[in-house]
Amino acid sequence: MGSKIGLILSLPFIFIAFLFGIDFLSIQLTYTSLDSISTTVSFKIAKAGKITESIENYVKEEINASIEAVYQDHSYQKGSTYEYYLIKEYQPLIMNQEPLQLQIKRYAVIEMYN
Numbered sequence: 001m002g003s004k005i006g007l008i009l010s011l012p013f014i015f016i017a018f019l020f021g022i023d024f025l026s027i028q029l030t031y032t033s034l035d036s037i038s039t040t041v042s043f044k045i046a047k048a049g050k051i052t053e054s055i056e057n058y059v060k061e062e063i064n065a066s067i068e069a070v071y072q073d074h075s076y077q078k079g080s081t082y083e084y085y086l087i088k089e090y091q092p093l094i095m096n097q098e099p100l101q102l103q104i105k106r107y108a109v110i111e112m113y114n
Contacts, residue, residue, distance in 0.1 A: 019094040022093055023092045023093050026092075027102065030102050033088075034086045034088055034103075034104050035104060041055060041067065041106070042108040044058070045082055046109055049111060050069070051067055051069055066086075067085065068087060069082070069084050070085065070105070077110065078110055080110050082107065084106060085104065086104050086106065087101060088101075089101055089102070090102055
């Protein structure tokens with residue numbers, strides 16, 4: 001009888017731990033999707049020399065994220081490193097009431113592939 005009551009009383013904690021694990025798994029999947037698309041985005045930035053509207057649309061269509069340059073008003077020359085952020089919002093189940101903004105910082109070398 002005591003083990004049944006203990007099981008019933010522990011179910012809310014197990015449920016919360018389960019949701020917490022789902023949040024961590026979902027955050028990792030979001031990070032992985034940002035990381036996987038960053039190689040294609042870096043290639044496109046290297047060819048174009050900057051973030052173009054087609055690159056922004058590509059990121060939006062593929063993973064529903066946004067892209068921002070680290071330095072907005074900076075001129076880049078051939079061989080210089082272009083820094084950018086890929087940003088995506090995630091609405092957690094239990095970790096926080098507000099959406100989390102996941103962002104990764106990546107680099108592209110301008111005109112590396114030309």
